[in-house]
Amino acid sequence: MGKKIGKFTVKFENSPRIISSAGVCGKKEAQGPLKNEFDKIFEDTTMGESSWEKAESKLQAEAVNIALEKANLGTEDINYIFAGDLLNQCMSSAFGLRGLGIPFLGQFGACSTMAQTLFLASTTVEAGISNHSVAVTSSHFCSSERQFRFPLNYGGQRTPTAQWTVTGSGAAVIGKKDSGPKINMATVGVITDLGIYDANNMGAAMAPAAAKTVTAFLDDTGTNPSDYDLILTGDLGEVGSNLFQELMMKQGIDINNNYDDCGLMIYFKESQDVHAGGSGCGCSASVFCSMIMNKLKNHELNNVLFVATGALMSPTSSQQGESIPGVAHLINVTSE
Amino acid sequence: MGKKIGKFTVKFENSPRIISSAGVCGKKEAQGPLKNEFDKIFEDTTMGESSWEKAESKLQAEAVNIALEKANLGTEDINYIFAGDLLNQCMSSAFGLRGLGIPFLGQFGACSTMAQTLFLASTTVEAGISNHSVAVTSSHFCSSERQFRFPLNYGGQRTPTAQWTVTGSGAAVIGKKDSGPKINMATVGVITDLGIYDANNMGAAMAPAAAKTVTAFLDDTGTNPSDYDLILTGDLGEVGSNLFQELMMKQGIDINNNYDDCGLMIYFKESQDVHAGGSGCGCSASVFCSMIMNKLKNHELNNVLFVATGALMSPTSSQQGESIPGVAHLINVTSE
Numbered sequence: 001m002g003k004k005i006g007k008f009t010v011k012f013e014n015s016p017r018i019i020s021s022a023g024v025c026g027k028k029e030a031q032g033p034l035k036n037e038f039d040k041i042f043e044d045t046t047m048g049e050s051s052w053e054k055a056e057s058k059l060q061a062e063a064v065n066i067a068l069e070k071a072n073l074g075t076e077d078i079n080y081i082f083a084g085d086l087l088n089q090c091m092s093s094a095f096g097l098r099g100l101g102i103p104f105l106g107q108f109g110a111c112s113t114m115a116q117t118l119f120l121a122s123t124t125v126e127a128g129i130s131n132h133s134v135a136v137t138s139s140h141f142c143s144s145e146r147q148f149r150f151p152l153n154y155g156g157q158r159t160p161t162a163q164w165t166v167t168g169s170g171a172a173v174i175g176k177k178d179s180g181p182k183i184n185m186a187t188v189g190v191i192t193d194l195g196i197y198d199a200n201n202m203g204a205a206m207a208p209a210a211a212k213t214v215t216a217f218l219d220d221t222g223t224n225p226s227d228y229d230l231i232l233t234g235d236l237g238e239v240g241s242n243l244f245q246e247l248m249m250k251q252g253i254d255i256n257n258n259y260d261d262c263g264l265m266i267y268f269k270e271s272q273d274v275h276a277g278g279s280g281c282g283c284s285a286s287v288f289c290s291m292i293m294n295k296l297k298n299h300e301l302n303n304v305l306f307v308a309t310g311a312l313m314s315p316t317s318s319q320q321g322e323s324i325p326g327v328a329h330l331i332n333v334t335s336e
Numbered sequence: 337m338g339k340k341i342g343k344f345t346v347k348f349e350n351s352p353r354i355i356s357s358a359g360v361c362g363k364k365e366a367q368g369p370l371k372n373e374f375d376k377i378f379e380d381t382t383m384g385e386s387s388w389e390k391a392e393s394k395l396q397a398e399a400v401n402i403a404l405e406k407a408n409l410g411t412e413d414i415n416y417i418f419a420g421d422l423l424n425q426c427m428s429s430a431f432g433l434r435g436l437g438i439p440f441l442g443q444f445g446a447c448s449t450m451a452q453t454l455f456l457a458s459t460t461v462e463a464g465i466s467n468h469s470v471a472v473t474s475s476h477f478c479s480s481e482r483q484f485r486f487p488l489n490y491g492g493q494r495t496p497t498a499q500w501t502v503t504g505s506g507a508a509v510i511g512k513k514d515s516g517p518k519i520n521m522a523t524v525g526v527i528t529d530l531g532i533y534d535a536n537n538m539g540a541a542m543a544p545a546a547a548k549t550v551t552a553f554l555d556d557t558g559t560n561p562s563d564y565d566l567i568l569t570g571d572l573g574e575v576g577s578n579l580f581q582e583l584m585m586k587q588g589i590d591i592n593n594n595y596d597d598c599g600l601m602i603y604f605k606e607s608q609d610v611h612a613g614g615s616g617c618g619c620s621a622s623v624f625c626s627m628i629m630n631k632l633k634n635h636e637l638n639n640v641l642f643v644a645t646g647a648l649m650s651p652t653s654s655q656q657g658e659s660i661p662g663v664a665h666l667i668n669v670t671s672e
Contacts, residue, residue: 001337001464004415008439010465051656079340080524088424089650090444094527098648098661103344103524105452106648108426108442116441120456127463128337129346147652188416188439191430312434312442314425316483320387325434 002126006220008213009187016122017177018333019073019132022066023290024059025282026141026167032267037291038168039066045142045167053087056140056169057096059282060085063171063289064097064136071132071173078102078173079130082117084109085138085281086165087147092138102134110310111206111235112189113137114170114285115329118306121174122183131175138169139280148199148315161201163237163263163279170285172293181296185221185332189213191312193325199318203240203263203276206309209326210236211247214307217330218253225255231305232292233328234262234284237277238269240309262287284308292333302335338462342556344549345523352458353513354669355409355468358402359626360395361618362477362503368603373627374504375402381478381503389423392476392505393432395618396421399507399625400433400472407468407509414438414509415466418453420445421474421617422501423483428474438470446646447542447571448525449473450506450621451665454642457510458519467511474505475616484535484651497537499573499599499615506621508629517632521557521668525549527648529661535654539576539599539612542645545662546572547583550643553666554589561591567641568628569664570620571599573613576645598623620644628669638671 002012022039030041040062047055060083068074081100083093084107093106109116117135124130142152144165150156174183192209210233218224225231236244241261248255262284263277288306295301309328318324338348358375366377376398383391396419404410417436419429420443429442445452453471460466478488480501486492510519528545546569554560561567572580577597584591598620599613624642631637645664654660 003464004467012465053652053656084442084444086425087650088652089422089446089648091650091653094648094661095653095658098527098529101526104527104663105456105524106420106444108420108444110425120441120459123456123459123463123465126465127459128339129348129459129462131340188441190437191434191440193434312425312430314423314427316389316424317427317431320389322431325430327440 008216009185009220011185012122012126012183014126015176016125016174016183018181019173019175019177020067020071021172021289021293022063023170023286024063024168025286029166029168029266032272034266034291037294039290052140052142053091056092056138056143059169060092060096060136060138063169064134067171067173073132075100075102078132078134080105080124080133082107082120083136084113086110086144110312111279111281112308112310112327112329113281114288115306115308115331118172118331119186119188119329125174125176133174134171136171137281137285139165139282141165141167144280158275159200161239161276163202163276164274165280166266166278166283168282168286170289172289182334183331184334187213187217187330189328191325191327193323195323197323201239202279202311203237204243205311205324206326207236207240207243207247209328210244210307210309213328213330215251225253225258228258228303228305229301231255231259233307233309235279236261236309237263237279239276296333296335299335304333306331306333344552345521345556347521348458348462348519350462351512352461352510352519354517355509355511355513356403356407357508357625357629358399359506359622360399360504361622365502365504365602368608370602370627373630375626388476388478389427392428392474392479395505396428396432396472396474399505400470403507403509409468411436411438414468414470416441416460416469418443418456419472420449422446422480446648447615447617448644448646448663448665449617450624451642451644451667454508454667455522455524455665461510461512469510470507472507473617473621475501475618477501477503480616494611495536497575497612499538499612500610501616502602502614502619504618504622506625508625518670519667520670523549523553523666525664527661527663529659531659533659537575538615538647539573540579541647541660542662543572543576543579543583545664546580546643546645549664549666551587561589561594564639564641565594565637567591567595569597569643569645571615572597572645573599573615575612632669632671635671640669642667642669
C-alpha cells in the first residue's frame with residue numbers, strides 16, 4: 001500500500017518501476033543535442049500518413065511498440081494504457097492506440113500528461129490491480145500549430161516568448177520489479193491561474209504551477225533541492241524557467257545548481273530558431289523516456305524530480321477572454 | 337490490495353465506497369421522468385454565465401459542491417479530483433474546478449467518463465494514497481451542439497438516430513467507509529471500432545464496445561446477467577441499446593430482463609422530441625449520481641453494473657474520413 005506524506009505527496013511502497021521506455025521524434029528534434037538519445041527518428045514528419053493528426057497517432061503507436069519490445073512484453077501483457085495528447089478529444093491517442101486491444105483510459109493534462117500518466121500507471125500497479133501499465137503521450141508541431149495557432153501555410157510570425165511544439169512521443173511501461181528506475185514519490189498539482197492571458201507565453205502561465213507543486217513536495221518531504229541530482233521541468237522554456245527559478249528564490253529555495261527544463265534541452269538555442277524553447281506533451285515525454293531514463297539506468301542520475309507542466313487552455317477559452325490555468329505534476333524517480 | 341479477476345476485471349478489496357453523490361441538470365432534463373431525483377435544477381440553461389462553455393463549467397462546480405456538502409467534507413479533505421468532459425481540451429473541467437485547490441487529473445473518455453473517473457478515484461483509495469477522491473463529468477446541449485455539430489442558430493435538422501446531449505453533471509465522492517454503496521469490481525474497456533462512420537449514430541458506434549466489456553466482465557467473474565439487479569448502459573440511446581441487446585443475444589446472453597440505458601431513462605420518449613434518446617458525459621453521470629445512487633442507498637437496487645460508453649471521435653477525425661472508435665467501462669456497485 002502506498003501512503004500519504006504531508007498534504008499533497010504520496011510514497012509508493014509496492015515498488016512500481018519503469019521497466020522500459022522509448023522516446024521517438026521528428027526531423028527537427030533529431031537535429032538537436034539529444035539526437036543520439038532517441039529510440040527512433042522520423043525524417044519524414046508525415047510518417048507516411050495523409051494528415052498531421054494521423055502522423056501524430058503513428059508517433060504514439062511507435063513509442064508504445066518500441067517500449068513493449070524493449071520490455072519483451074506483448075500487448076496482452078498490459079492491463080491498462082494511460083494516454084493523452086493536445087488534440088481535440090485526445091484524437092492522436094484514441095486513433096493511434098485503438099488497434100492494440102489494451103484497456104484504454106484517455107488523459108488530458110496538456111504538457112503535464114507524461115507525469116500524469118506515469119502517476120496513474122504507477123497507482124494501478126500500487127493498488128494491485130495491474131501487472132503492467134503503459135504511460136504515453138505525444139505532440140506534433142504541425143497538428144498543434146493548426147489547431148492552436150494558425151494554418152501552417154499562413155506563415156504567421158512567432159513572438160519571442162512562443163515555444164516550438166515538439167514532434168515526438170514518449171512511452172513507459174510500469175510494473176513490479178526488483179531493480180531499475182523506481183517511481184518513488186509523486187505530487188499531483190492543483191490548478192494555478194495567476195491571470196496570464198497571452199497564449200504565446202505558456203511558460204509564464206505554467207511557472208507558478210511548477211513553483212507551487214515543487215514547493216509542496218519539498219515541504220511534504222522535508223527535503224531540499226540539493227537532495228536531488230536533477231529538478232527537471234517540462235516544458236517551461238526560457239521565459240517560464242527563469243520565472244520558475246525566480247518564484248522559488250523568492251521563497252528562499254535555490255534550485256539553480258541542479259535545475260533544467262526539457263524545453264531548453266531538446267533544441268540548440270542559437271541555431272534552431274525555436275524562440276523560447278520546446279513545448280508540447282511530446283517534449284517532456286520524449287526527453288524523459290529517452291535521455292533521462294538512459295541516465296537513470298546507467299546511474300549518471302540517481303534521484304530525479306520530473307515536473308511536467310501543462311497549460312489547460314483551449315482556443316475557445318482564450319477567445320472568450322479567459323486566462324490560462326496551469327498545472328504541474330511531480331514524479332520522483334530514483335535509480336534503484 | 338485489489339486483485340485481478342480473469343483477464344480484464346478487478347476486484348477492490350479496500351472497500352472504496354461512494355460516500356456521497358450529486359446530479360444536477362438543466363430545464364429540459366427537469367421536464368423528464370427523473371425530475372424529482374436530481375439535486376439541483378437550473379431553469380436558466382445559461383446558469384447566468386456569458387457562454388455555454390462557462391455554463392457547463394458551472395454545472396460541474398455545482399455538482400462537486402453539492403456532493404461535498406452532502407458528505408460534510410471540504411475541498412481540503414479531497415486528495416484528487418478526476419474530471420473530464422466533451423469539450424476541446426476538457427475546458428469545462430479545468431475552468432469549472434480551477435478555484436477548488438484540489439489536485440486535478442483531467443480525463444477524456446467521452447461519454448464513458450463517469451465510469452472512468454469512478455474507476456480511477458476508487459483506484460487511488462484502493463492504493464492507499466487517497467482518503468477521498470472525487471469523480472465528476474458534465475455535458476451541455478448548447479456547448480456540444482456548436483462544437484460537434486452546427487451553430488444553434490442554424491437550426492439544423494436532426495436525423496432519427498441522433499441523440500440529444502444532456503445538460504447536466506454528476507459528481508461522486510469516493511472514500512473508505514464501513515457501509516454504503518461500494519465500488520466492488522470494475523472492467524476497463526478496450527477501444528472497439530467496427531467501422532461506423534455516421535457521427536449522428538453514436539449508439540451504433542458504442543454498442544459493440546459495451547457488448548465486449550460486459551461479456552468480458554461476465555466471463556471473468558463467471559456470473560450471469562440474472563445475478564445483477566440492473567445492467568445499465570449510458571448512453572446508447574434507442575438504436576445502440578437495441579443493437580447492444582442483439583449483440584449480447586448472439587452470444588447467447590439474454591439481458592432483456594434487467595437492462596436499461598441512461599439515455600432512454602432521462603427524457604420522455606413520446607413528448608420530448610429527443611429522437612434516439614439522451615447522450616453526453618452528463619447523461620449517465622447525472623442519472624447514476626442521482627437516481628441510481630438513491631436506489632442503491634434505499635436498497636431498491638443492490639447489485640448494479642454501470643456501463644458508461646464513449647465515442648472517441650472528434651470533428652477533425654470525422655472530416656478526415658475516420659470511423660468512430662467506441663469504448664465502454666464497467667463498474668459493479670453493490671449497496672453494501
